[in-house]
Amino acid sequence: MASVAPEVEKKEEEEQVVNPWEVSAGKGGIDYDKLVDQFGCQRLDAALIDRIARLTGRPPHRFLRRGLFFAHRDLNEILDIYEKGDKFYLYTGRGPSSEALHLGHLVPFMFTKYLQDAFKVPLVIQLTDDEKFLWKNLTVEESKRLARENAKDIIACGFDVERTFIFSDFNFVGGAFYENMVKVARCVTYNKVVGIFGFTPEDHIGKISFPPVQAVPSFPSSFPKHFSGNDQLRCLIPCAIDQDPYFRMTRDVAPRIGYQKPALIESRFFPALQGENTKMSASDPNSAIYVTDSTKDIKTKVNKYAFSGGQDSVELHRKLGANLEVDVSIKYLNFFLEDDDELERIKKAYKEGRMLTGEVKQLLVTVLSEMVERHKRARARVTEEMVDAFMAVRPLPNMFG
């Protein structure tokens, strides 16, 4: 992705802001290197990716091969545990703020599905309907309905019901989960959450109360019968890097309440059609491809809105080639085109002006349409009973079976 030369960065007065509710880049795009340093996480390097491939006996996911999941915290320790034949579990989640998911929403779930398959580990998926009630102008009922609708899209990603517990906060908060929320809350001052999340005194206390809710699925004792009855079971969280503040807080608190720190594997952001410096916005359906879009919608959106790195005229393009750094179609193919060789071939031809933007877009439309149609078919097969089965509160030790 675009990187920012130091001199450009210095000229750029605008600070990039990345937190769970705001991602705003400087003019040169998100500076992921700066983010890693600022957050204090580690870079996911080639050696670590090789180790994952070696341990799981399968090629690394394209999100790993292409640096889309690019940062981590304590991933080495999780791999050490796995190598010794010990156990861990996965935790990811979603704030159910909209009816239909867009492709960016699918990224962490696609990756989590790969991790579950590769490591054969249990997974908890938190739907933060309470968060969306607190931040958006929704009713409790609407938040709960969206959580259940989103659960269907998540299930459609192919998770194993025997190893996956999906829960919504409104349906699940209580008991040991609530005890852990209160334990976390006792360790975090108001000043601290202001520093981490940027809350202001005018914010309602619902916002200030929320971070522990997202923290505690990192602790196995928050769940019925504790995974394998082991309070010290390690947790690995795949997520976009904007969620890092929650887990910085969680990792700070964990040892103080006798728990293990969760490990993290963190992704870059999925760009809007208009480019990396714009935001996918629920109020602008043309900023993103949704899993409910028709092939025709996808074609129109890609052709009309996907920001092009190509030149203004065919002649100039043939001569100068495309700027891949800003081309959204290439970015999307980078996420979703599985074949590395084909991707390289396209990038090379496009960069050298032998392929035109229209041709790249046509390929992208095919890739996205196939993926979206596959998702739609899978979602259509998700019954209410299946949702109930994934969301059933049940003892989790069996999930290692």
Place this chain on the structure above:
Amino acid sequence: MASVAPEVEKKEEEEQVVNPWEVSAGKGGIDYDKLVDQFGCQRLDAALIDRIARLTGRPPHRFLRRGLFFAHRDLNEILDIYEKGDKFYLYTGRGPSSEALHLGHLVPFMFTKYLQDAFKVPLVIQLTDDEKFLWKNLTVEESKRLARENAKDIIACGFDVERTFIFSDFNFVGGAFYENMVKVARCVTYNKVVGIFGFTPEDHIGKISFPPVQAVPSFPSSFPKHFSGNDQLRCLIPCAIDQDPYFRMTRDVAPRIGYQKPALIESRFFPALQGENTKMSASDPNSAIYVTDSTKDIKTKVNKYAFSGGQDSVELHRKLGANLEVDVSIKYLNFFLEDDDELERIKKAYKEGRMLTGEVKQLLVTVLSEMVERHKRARARVTEEMVDAFMAVRPLPNMFG
């Protein structure tokens, strides 16, 4: 109780502070008139007490007759409802911070028992074990154990299991109760809780998250199957006036989330043995009479520590009489001696110097010992099964039967 002449009050620089965690009086004792004005509640006058007596067909409780429950919010409306043959419910609670209750802890429960009997209404009793975990240096397990032990003392006050639901937050928070917590939290800013409760930025977010937990038992929809399925059922809260801040906040929020405001009936504080300007303190067992004290303990404590309004010598006492305003034995008799005529006789004789402090104390020892022994016998009859029955999560509509 002691009242403060305006000129004394003006001289007194120290502001009285009354909130759920701190009660500190000026030198002249708590100024309850000032508190009523400051909090914006109403005085419980003779006409209202007469109306309670008329409607319930029984004499008002001595706590009413003697102005010990002295303030209210919307009690008239509760009586209107009752007069029309409609329904309401009672809500009170306790923060289970100590193993043994002292006499001051019993006061709201004795009064609530009278209200339940007089109005034949359901009652929910909240044990805020989460609050005590958050404010005291306790483990979750110890907080939960204290909640259950305290429940036995509460049950020993004679509540009707068919109409009473006792719950601890750690065991009960979740579902509709949690939904209401989040609804309340969304309506209250950090600035607002700072204004009401005096939190500081160094306070942990557990404290800031707590007020909605104490607020929501005021709303019938927080409980299983909603009392009589009626979300608009009114709630009456008997409590000491230091709890008023929670319910000012609750009453402010209620209409904004479509609920009725809870009504309140509020008591003065029960004084420490050393006098009204000192605090009953868990770290000083000699500051209070506990329900676990033996008759010998009670005799020793009353004789040794109960602050006397009598004169320094018998001769002077016979001549000047006692100052009833500061005499703790008289204050305690005012709470616990049922017979009005006898109380008046004692007060008159003591004031006129015909009774000595020792004689009044002897009477008090008899009254308290009988009461404590009666409580001990009742508590000894409380089995674990009875606790389970009171705390069983169950539909509450039947409670009006």
